[in-house]
Amino acid sequence: MINRTNVSRREFLATTSTGVAAAIAASPLAGAGLLNPKAGKLACSGGQPVRTKGWPPWPVWDRTAEDEILAVLRSGNWYRGQGTRVTEFERRYAELLGARSCLATASGTTALITALHTLGVEAGDEVIVSPYTFVASYNVVFMLKALPVFADTDPETFTIDPAGLEERITERTRAILPVHILGLPVEMDPIMAVAGRHGLVVVEDACQAWLAEYKNRKCGLLGTLGCFSFQNSKHLPAGEGGAVVGNDEALVDRCHAFHNCGRPHGSFSPPGNNPVRGVNFRMQEFQAVILMSQMKRLEKDTQLRGQNAQYLTSRLQEIPGIVPCKLNPGATRAVYHLYPFRYKKEFFNQAPRRRFLEALGAEGIPCSGGYGPANKDGLIEEALNSKSYQRLFSKERLDRYRQETVLPRNDQLCGEAVWFTQNMLLGTRQDMDDIADAIEKIYGNRDKLT
Numbered sequence: 001m002i003n004r005t006n007v008s009r010r011e012f013l014a015t016t017s018t019g020v021a022a023a024i025a026a027s028p029l030a031g032a033g034l035l036n037p038k039a040g041k042l043a044c045s046g047g048q049p050v051r052t053k054g055w056p057p058w059p060v061w062d063r064t065a066e067d068e069i070l071a072v073l074r075s076g077n078w079y080r081g082q083g084t085r086v087t088e089f090e091r092r093y094a095e096l097l098g099a100r101s102c103l104a105t106a107s108g109t110t111a112l113i114t115a116l117h118t119l120g121v122e123a124g125d126e127v128i129v130s131p132y133t134f135v136a137s138y139n140v141v142f143m144l145k146a147l148p149v150f151a152d153t154d155p156e157t158f159t160i161d162p163a164g165l166e167e168r169i170t171e172r173t174r175a176i177l178p179v180h181i182l183g184l185p186v187e188m189d190p191i192m193a194v195a196g197r198h199g200l201v202v203v204e205d206a207c208q209a210w211l212a213e214y215k216n217r218k219c220g221l222l223g224t225l226g227c228f229s230f231q232n233s234k235h236l237p238a239g240e241g242g243a244v245v246g247n248d249e250a251l252v253d254r255c256h257a258f259h260n261c262g263r264p265h266g267s268f269s270p271p272g273n274n275p276v277r278g279v280n281f282r283m284q285e286f287q288a289v290i291l292m293s294q295m296k297r298l299e300k301d302t303q304l305r306g307q308n309a310q311y312l313t314s315r316l317q318e319i320p321g322i323v324p325c326k327l328n329p330g331a332t333r334a335v336y337h338l339y340p341f342r343y344k345k346e347f348f349n350q351a352p353r354r355r356f357l358e359a360l361g362a363e364g365i366p367c368s369g370g371y372g373p374a375n376k377d378g379l380i381e382e383a384l385n386s387k388s389y390q391r392l393f394s395k396e397r398l399d400r401y402r403q404e405t406v407l408p409r410n411d412q413l414c415g416e417a418v419w420f421t422q423n424m425l426l427g428t429r430q431d432m433d434d435i436a437d438a439i440e441k442i443y444g445n446r447d448k449l450t
């Protein structure tokens with residue numbers, strides 16, 4: 001382990017090779033020979049790995065859910081129309097977040113479609129979306145036959161840069177869809193200000209941000225509506241599942257109607273009690289039972305992930321060329337669905353990120369490079385060339401869309417990011433030390449990486 005002294009990470013942020021060498025040489029750690037600990041041969045070159053133990057498993061269940069699952073099974077009331085569990089989960093999840101209303105859905109994807117449709121996003125509209133995200137965040141816009149318009153990412157925070165939003169607005173723009181990606185709260189105030197100036201609605205993709213907070217307010221309740229995912233890998237898992245939350249009960253009633261085949265619900269009863277356009281995006285009773293059992297551990301797990309992430313950051317920020325993610329100024333609680341940092345190859349003998357990931361994996365630390373650039377996803381051209389997009393948007397608009405979708409800072413982030421999965425953050429402090437020690441070892445052997 002590097003003997004930590006008070007060295008500023010800023011000293012290492014020069015980007016030219018001369019600057020890098022100078023920054024490393026200038027470090028007091030370098031003088032003491034401490035930045036080159038040579039903790040043995042790299043495991044990818046046949047040395048001993050830093051770690052051979054596994055990592056905490058996910059998801060984790062306990063016996064308390066079993067009786068309830070059996071009770072639902074034996075009752076035959078598996079559908080929410082006959083049971084009580086989905087409604088009970090909605091009440092409890094709303095209470096947990098401090099929301100006036102919650103609608104449970106079949107998944108995060110269906111929650112997003114429900115929110116966007118209910119807020120009036122129609123074929124031919126445009127929605128401004130974060131480009132550093134999971135494919136579902138922009139696929140839902142395509143499913144509504146609208147155009148996802150990407151605004152660039154701030155690579156330091158991994159989230160959308162609000163400064164680039166306004167220039168993307170056209171007369172067709174209807175909504176903004178910021179994503180609290182990896183559990184990192186987006187800087188929401190400037191986004192809400194842009195939305196207010198242009199009469200736009202805001203749907204927060206909080207599918208990775210259960211209990212995350214911006215200015216001490218829960219993510220998902222900052223915009224017009226917020227959406228969550230409860231898929232298997234998530235902090236609140238049920239195999240599949242999702243939710244729409246909001247403080248406008250009448251609006252969530254309309255979401256309910258849409259998700260239940262367009263049937264009137266609560267305060268929403270259209271003239272003549274006619275159904276409206278709708279789908280079946282309902283959650284099953286079994287999912288709700290699992291979610292209520294998983295909810296019992298969510299706060300404690302979230303605290304542990306937060307403490308471990310903070311400790312890991314304190315160690316990683318001392319390693320040249322490793323840049324932990326910076327939280328937005330208003331982010332009061334990040335929940336780390338993934339732990340992210342950036343890898344600067346200039347500090348690692350120009351070794352490509354792929355080599356770093358291989359070396360780290362070989363040391364017993366599972367890791368990945370995360371998302372690719374959404375704006376270059378093949379599905380975009382497929383959509384733009386489809387019959388419906390050719391009908392709905394002018395050739396001039398689609399050509400301009402292609403030209404404008406150049407996002408250099410998002411590209412940079414997609415090339416530099418490294419992630420650890422959330423279950424690793426449920427480990428011990430020693431587990432975090434293993435991660436940092438392995439990276440220090442690779443840094444010490446950087447001349448053998450390429």
Ligand SMILES: Cc1ncc(COP(=O)(O)O)c(C=O)c1O
Nearest residue numbers: 107108109134136137207229231
């Ligand atoms: C950011 C983001 N948005 C949307 C989704 C879609 O959620 P689901 O997989 O539950 O449909 C996910 C799920 O992985 C996600 O991570």
